[in-house]
Amino acid sequence: xxxxxLYRGPLASCDYDCPYCPFAKxxxxxxxxxxxxxxxxxxxxxxxxxxxxxxxxxxTPWGEGxxxxxxxxxxxxxxxxxxxxxxxxxxxxSCRTDWLDTADRDTLALWCTFHPxxxxxxxxxxxxxxxxxxxxxxxxxxxxxxxxxxAARRLREDLPDHVYLWVNAAExxxxxxxxxxxxxxxxxxxxxxxxxxxxxxxxxxxxxxxxSVDGDGTVRRCHFVRAELGNLYDGTYRDALRPRPCPLxxxxxxxxxxxxxxxxxxxxxxxxxxxxxxxxxxxSTQVTFLSSPRDxxxx
Numbered sequence: 001x002x003x004x005x006l007y008r009g010p011l012a013s014c015d016y017d018c019p020y021c022p023f024a025k026x027x028x029x030x031x032x033x034x035x036x037x038x039x040x041x042x043x044x045x046x047x048x049x050x051x052x053x054x055x056x057x058x059x060t061p062w063g064e065g066x067x068x069x070x071x072x073x074x075x076x077x078x079x080x081x082x083x084x085x086x087x088x089x090x091x092x093x094s095c096r097t098d099w100l101d102t103a104d105r106d107t108l109a110l111w112c113t114f115h116p117x118x119x120x121x122x123x124x125x126x127x128x129x130x131x132x133x134x135x136x137x138x139x140x141x142x143x144x145x146x147x148x149x150x151a152a153r154r155l156r157e158d159l160p161d162h163v164y165l166w167v168n169a170a171e172x173x174x175x176x177x178x179x180x181x182x183x184x185x186x187x188x189x190x191x192x193x194x195x196x197x198x199x200x201x202x203x204x205x206x207x208x209x210x211x212s213v214d215g216d217g218t219v220r221r222c223h224f225v226r227a228e229l230g231n232l233y234d235g236t237y238r239d240a241l242r243p244r245p246c247p248l249x250x251x252x253x254x255x256x257x258x259x260x261x262x263x264x265x266x267x268x269x270x271x272x273x274x275x276x277x278x279x280x281x282x283x284s285t286q287v288t289f290l291s292s293p294r295d296x297x298x299x
Contacts, residue, residue: 002085002209004056004274006223006255007043009215011036013063015094016118026063037070039215044074046217046232051083058111058274059089060223060255066095076103088274093127094119100134109137109275116142116151125158132160139276141166144183144190145173156186164277168254169193189268189278196252201245203261208243210259224248224256 013028028036047055057078065071066089076099078087088109100108110131114124131138140159142152144167156165167187169175175183175194183190206212207221207229214220219229219237225247230236251257258265258273270279 001052002054002056004058004205004210005047006058006060006210006212007040008060008062008212008223009036009039009043011061011063011065011068014092015064015067016092016115018115018118028063033068036215037068040070040074042217042233043213043215044078047078047084048081053083055084056086056274057084057088058255059087061090064092064094065089066091066093072099075108076100079104079108086274092118093124097127097130097134100131100136105135105137109272109277110139111275112138112140114140114142114151114155116148121151121154125155128159128163132163137272137275137277139164139166139272141168141187141276143168143170144175144193145170146179149182152183152186166190166254166276167193169195169252171252192257192263192265193254196250197257197260197263198249199246199251199257199260200249203243204246205259205261205266206246206256208241211237211241222256222259224251224253 010032011028013026013033047057059065059071059075061071071089072095075087075089078084080103084107086109087107088111090111090113092115093110093112112128128138128140140155140163142148142155142165144152152165152167159165165186167183167190169190180190180194204221206225210222211229212220212223213232217232219232219240220227221229221244227247229240230238246260251260254276257263258269266273268278269276271277272279
């Protein structure tokens, strides 16, 4: 079975203080960090033992995982397992990078976010260039707030050409057409993020080939639907896997709507869905990105 798992353990602490994030500068207690480490090790042990499945793993912690040694070590170890197709994590890239030399860089990938005001621009850019020199697969993005536009433009100019710069629409912010065009000039796929996607009753891969798992092993179809499918560790979730429509009115987060079958994003991000890296070219297929989600076509 091919299965994509989004893992989110109890970790909620972050070393940044972003005003748009409810987990900014939150600190976990020693007991909470121990619980998170134990939960991660349990999940990694499960993934290691699932040799009859082909797994793709995305770690989406509320806090910053890579400043914790157990995340760095776990991702590196999982990347070497032959039945794991991809292991990726969302990160602010404040961590050290030398640990990546111990990982299989054909399997491991990073989804990196630049937060202006939280780290010096040159420091972040230096980390990105370091990743490129190490041969690490990664994407880079920003939250599309008006005050972030100059930094985003500078990033697009300074990043290697092959690195995809994505833009997340800021929650609660309405984009007039002229403003949206400025962001789309940097990220041709920004129109997918600009407005929430109507999803009620539409087919979605979550709950069938994609699931969300928390630190206790509770399996849900995705992070945004609270109904439980079973537990990862007793295997009860497996009988619940099947095609099912989305029960929510809208889906407004990339890690959710990328799995909607009514959108072409599995083609757009072929081979890079978890790390948010578009497949610009294939041997037989080219994906063309235009200004509207309806214009993303296969040629």
